[in-house]
Amino acid sequence: MSDNFLTLALPSKGAIADPTLNFLRDCGLRVEKPNQRQYIGLMPAMPNVAILFQRVNDVLYKVADGTVPVGITGLDVVHEHPHQDVLVIHDGLGYGHCSLVVAVPETWADVDSLLDLADIALDFRENHRQTLRIATKYPTLTRQFFHNQGIHHFTLVNAEGAIEAAPTLGYADIIVDVTQTGTTLRENHLKVLPDGIIIESQACLVGNRRILREKPAMLNTLRGLLEYIDGALIGRNCYQLTANIQGDDAESVARKVAGNPVTQGLQGPTIAPIYGTQPDSRWHTVTVIVSGKKLLEAVEYLRDIGGMQTVVTPVRYVFMEQSPTFARLLEALR
Amino acid sequence: MLPKQSVPPRLARQVAQELYQHMVLYGYDLIELPIIEPADLFLIKAGDQAIGKLFTFEQHGRQRALRPEFTAAAAYRYVQLNSSGVVRWQFGGQIFEDDPNDSSRDYQRLSIGAELIGLSGTAADAEIISMAARGLDRIGIHSWRVTIGLTRLMRQILSRFGLDSRMERFVLNHLPALADPHKGKPFVLEQLDRFLLGSSVFTQSDEINPANMLETLLDVLSRTQTMGGRTHQEIARRLAQKRQHVVERPQIVHALNELERWNTINHSPTEAFKIMDSLIAPDDTASRQTLAEWKQTVQLLQAYQIPEENLSLRPNLARTWAYYTGIVFELTADGRHVGGGGRYDELARLLGSRRDVPAVGFAYYADHILDLLPSETYAGPFSVTISSTPENALAAAVWADRLREQHIPVCLMPPEQAQNGSPLLVVDEQQRISFGAEVFTLSDINRLVSLLGNQP
Numbered sequence: 001m002s003d004n005f006l007t008l009a010l011p012s013k014g015a016i017a018d019p020t021l022n023f024l025r026d027c028g029l030r031v032e033k034p035n036q037r038q039y040i041g042l043m044p045a046m047p048n049v050a051i052l053f054q055r056v057n058d059v060l061y062k063v064a065d066g067t068v069p070v071g072i073t074g075l076d077v078v079h080e081h082p083h084q085d086v087l088v089i090h091d092g093l094g095y096g097h098c099s100l101v102v103a104v105p106e107t108w109a110d111v112d113s114l115l116d117l118a119d120i121a122l123d124f125r126e127n128h129r130q131t132l133r134i135a136t137k138y139p140t141l142t143r144q145f146f147h148n149q150g151i152h153h154f155t156l157v158n159a160e161g162a163i164e165a166a167p168t169l170g171y172a173d174i175i176v177d178v179t180q181t182g183t184t185l186r187e188n189h190l191k192v193l194p195d196g197i198i199i200e201s202q203a204c205l206v207g208n209r210r211i212l213r214e215k216p217a218m219l220n221t222l223r224g225l226l227e228y229i230d231g232a233l234i235g236r237n238c239y240q241l242t243a244n245i246q247g248d249d250a251e252s253v254a255r256k257v258a259g260n261p262v263t264q265g266l267q268g269p270t271i272a273p274i275y276g277t278q279p280d281s282r283w284h285t286v287t288v289i290v291s292g293k294k295l296l297e298a299v300e301y302l303r304d305i306g307g308m309q310t311v312v313t314p315v316r317y318v319f320m321e322q323s324p325t326f327a328r329l330l331e332a333l334r
Numbered sequence: 335m336l337p338k339q340s341v342p343p344r345l346a347r348q349v350a351q352e353l354y355q356h357m358v359l360y361g362y363d364l365i366e367l368p369i370i371e372p373a374d375l376f377l378i379k380a381g382d383q384a385i386g387k388l389f390t391f392e393q394h395g396r397q398r399a400l401r402p403e404f405t406a407a408a409a410y411r412y413v414q415l416n417s418s419g420v421v422r423w424q425f426g427g428q429i430f431e432d433d434p435n436d437s438s439r440d441y442q443r444l445s446i447g448a449e450l451i452g453l454s455g456t457a458a459d460a461e462i463i464s465m466a467a468r469g470l471d472r473i474g475i476h477s478w479r480v481t482i483g484l485t486r487l488m489r490q491i492l493s494r495f496g497l498d499s500r501m502e503r504f505v506l507n508h509l510p511a512l513a514d515p516h517k518g519k520p521f522v523l524e525q526l527d528r529f530l531l532g533s534s535v536f537t538q539s540d541e542i543n544p545a546n547m548l549e550t551l552l553d554v555l556s557r558t559q560t561m562g563g564r565t566h567q568e569i570a571r572r573l574a575q576k577r578q579h580v581v582e583r584p585q586i587v588h589a590l591n592e593l594e595r596w597n598t599i600n601h602s603p604t605e606a607f608k609i610m611d612s613l614i615a616p617d618d619t620a621s622r623q624t625l626a627e628w629k630q631t632v633q634l635l636q637a638y639q640i641p642e643e644n645l646s647l648r649p650n651l652a653r654t655w656a657y658y659t660g661i662v663f664e665l666t667a668d669g670r671h672v673g674g675g676g677r678y679d680e681l682a683r684l685l686g687s688r689r690d691v692p693a694v695g696f697a698y699y700a701d702h703i704l705d706l707l708p709s710e711t712y713a714g715p716f717s718v719t720i721s722s723t724p725e726n727a728l729a730a731a732v733w734a735d736r737l738r739e740q741h742i743p744v745c746l747m748p749p750e751q752a753q754n755g756s757p758l759l760v761v762d763e764q765q766r767i768s769f770g771a772e773v774f775t776l777s778d779i780n781r782l783v784s785l786l787g788n789q790p
Contacts, residue, residue, distance in 0.1 A: 105561035108562065109569060110572040120564075123572075
C-alpha cells in the first residue's frame with residue numbers, strides 16, 4: 001500500500017448512513033460499494049481513498065485507536081466519547097442535524113426548566129427516598145450536563161433502543177436522547193425542556209491526530225478530499241448571476257454593481273460588452289457570485305441599477321486560494 | 335499518578351505525626367476509611383465545585399468514586415456501625431480530585447482532620463475549632479486566623495419571611511452570588527424570575543391568573559397515567575406551590591434585601607456581635623438565642639487561648655448550605671486556606687440513619703500547610719553510615735545488625751558514596767570499627783552506642 005493511501009470510515013447504518021453517501025456524491029466524491037455484503041468501498045474520483053463501512057460509534061473508535069486515519073460520524077458521538085487522539089477536522093458537514101435533549105413527561109405540568117428539574121431531583125431524594133432516574137445512551141454528556149446545571153442527585157439508566165418509552169414502561173423518570181424534529185418524543189408524551197438542549201449535533205469529519213502528523217503523504221490525499229468538500233460546501237451556498245446592464249463603459253457599470261456589498265462577488269463583478277445589432281447600444285453583461293441567502297436582494301439591486309434578463313445558475317464548487325478546512329487542520333496538527 | 339514531590343515526603347509524614355499526636359491529646363482516635371466509596375456518598379454532601387472534581391467510575395452498574403474528603407465517609411461509618419454514643423475520630427490520608435484547570439495533574443493530596451460525632455452544643459464546636467487552630471501552632475504555623483460563620487442563624491433570619499423550604503433553599507444557595515460583586519442582586523433576581531416565571535403555566539402577563547392554572551391542573555388530572563414516578567397529587571401540589579411562589583415574589587425580594595445587609599458582616603467578634611444585635615428584630619427570640627450561643631462559643635475559644643484578634647465572624651460564610659447546619663469555619667495563614675469545617679447534624683440521616691446525629695468536624699488542607707513550612711522545619715532522621723566494601727561486607731553486616739539491635743539507625747554505603755553530615759564508621763578486616771580516632775571491637779559496642787547517642 002502506498003504512503004498516500006487514505007482509508008475513510010463511513011457509517012454503515014443508522015440515521016446518517018445514506019445522507020453521508022448523498023453528501024459525498026454531491027461533493028463529487030461518489031462512493032461505490034462493489035459488494036453489498038462487504039464493508040469496503042471505493043471512491044472513483046479519488047483512487048487513493050478506500051472506504052470502510054462501520055457502525056456510527058465504531059467509526060469513532062476506529063479513528064481513535066488508529067485503525068483508520070479519518071472518518072465521518074456524528075458530533076454527539078465525538079463528544080460522548082472524547083479521546084485525546086481524535087481531532088474534529090470539520091464540525092459542520094451540513095446534514096444529520098439533531099439535538100441531544102432532556103425530555104420529561106408531558107404530564108409534569110409543573111416542570112418547564114432545569115431549575116424545576118433540580119427541584120424535582122431533590123424532591124425525589126427527600127420524599128421518594130430514591131434518585132431521579134434518567135435513561136440515556138449518552139452517560140458522559142448527561143452526567144456532565146446535569147452536574148454543571150447543579151443537579152447532582154440522579155441515577156443514569158443505560159439503555160439501548162427505544163429510550164423514549166422508558167418513562168411509560170417505568171424504568172426511568174426522564175430521558176436524555178437525540179431528536180431531529182421532536183415528533184417521536186411528542187408521540188411518547190414527552191416534552192423537551194427549552195434549556196435542556198445539551199448539544200446541537202450534525203455529521204462531522206474526524207481524524208487521528210497522531211497518524212496525520214506522522215504520514216504527510218496521507219495528509220496530502222486528505223487535502224484533496226477536503227478541497228472537494230470545501231469547494232462543494234462553499235459552492236452550495238452561492239449562485240452565479242448574469243444580467244445585462246446599460247452603461248457608458250465597463251468601469252461605470254462595475255462601479256454601479258459593486259456599489260452594494262451583496263453584488264460585490266468574491267473578488268468583484270466581471271463586466272463584458274455586448275456586441276448587439278444596434279450601434280452604440282452600450283449594453284454590458286455582468287457576472288457575479290452572490291450568497292444564496294442574499295439572492296433575491298441581489299436580483300432586486302441589479303434591477304434597480306437597470307439590470308435586465310438576470311439569469312441565475314447554481315455553483316457546483318468554489319475553490320478558494322486553499323481549502324480553509326485543510327489550513328485549520330495544519331494549524332491544529334502543529 | 336505520583337503526588338507532588340516539591341515537599342519532602344518525610345516532612346509530610348512528620349507533620350501528620352505531629353498533628354496526630356496533637357489530636358490524641360483531645361481524645362481523638364485514628365480511623366481508616368476506604369479510598370473507594372459509592373459516589374452517592376460524596377454527591378450528597380459535595381458542593382457544585384467539588385462534584386466537578388470527583389473521580390468516578392462504574393462498577394457492576396454502580397457509580398463509585400475515589401474519596402475527595404473524609405467527612406461523609408466518617409459519618410457513613412458511624413451510621414453503618416449503628417452507633418449511638420459519642421465518637422472522636424481523626425483521619426489522615428490521600429484524597430483525590432480531578433481538577434481540569436490544574437495543569438500540574440496533581441490528582442491526589444494529603445488530608446488530615448477530625449470528626450466529633452454524637453455531641454451537640456457550643457462546647458463541641460469550640461473543641462473542634464480550637465483543636466484545628468492550635469494544631470497549626472504545634473507544627474510551627476502561628477500566623478493563622480479563623481473565620482466563623484453560622485448557617486443556623488442565617489436560616490433563622492430567613493425563616494422570618496415565611497418562605498417555604500424550596501424558596502429558602504433558593505435564597506440560601508444564592509447567597510454567594512448575592513455577595514459576588516460580578517453578580518450581585520441583579521443576577522439573583524434574574525435567576526429568581528427564571529425560576530418563578532420561566533414557565534408556560536405562569537407568565538408575566540397572567541402570573542396570578544387562577545383560570546390558567548385550573549386548566550393545567552384539569553389537564554394533568556384527566557390523564558390516566560402520570561409517567562416518570564410522580565403522582566397526580568405531587569404534580570398538582572407543586573404546581574400550586576409554584577403559583578404561590580409567584581405571589582410571594584415581593585416577599586422573596588424582601589428576604590434577599592435583608593440578607594444582603596448580613597452579607598456585609600465580616601468583623602472581629604466584638605464588632606460583629608454589635609452589628610448583629612442591631613440587625614436582629616427585638617421579637618426574634620430564636621435568632622437572639624442562637625446569637626447568645628455563638629457568643630458562648632467565642633468565649634470558650636478564648637478559654638482555649640484563641641485570641642479575639644485571630645477571629646473574624648462572617649455569618650454568611652457558606653460552605654454548603656444543603657449540608658452544614660450550624661457553625662462553619664475556615665482557617666487561613668499567610669493568605670492561604672489551610673483548613674475548614676463545621677457542624678453537619680443532618681448528614682447522618684441523609685446517609686441512612688433514622689435520626690439526626692449531631693456532628694462537627696474539620697480537615698486541614700495539608701498540601702497548603704506543607705507549602706507554608708520551610709523544608710528544614712523537620713530534620714531528616716539520624717543515622718550512621720558504615721563504609722562497606724566487598725572485602726569487609728561480612729564484618730560490616732555484623733556491625734550494622736548489632737547496632738540496629740541497640741536502636742541505632744545504620745546505612746551501609748560504598749566509601750565513595752558515604753553521605754556528609756552522617757557519622758561515618760569504618761570496619762577493618764579484623765571486625766574492628768573505627769569512629770573518628772577511636773577503634774572499637776564488638777565487646778566495646780556499648781561504649782560506641784553511648785558515643786553515637788551523644789551525636790548532635
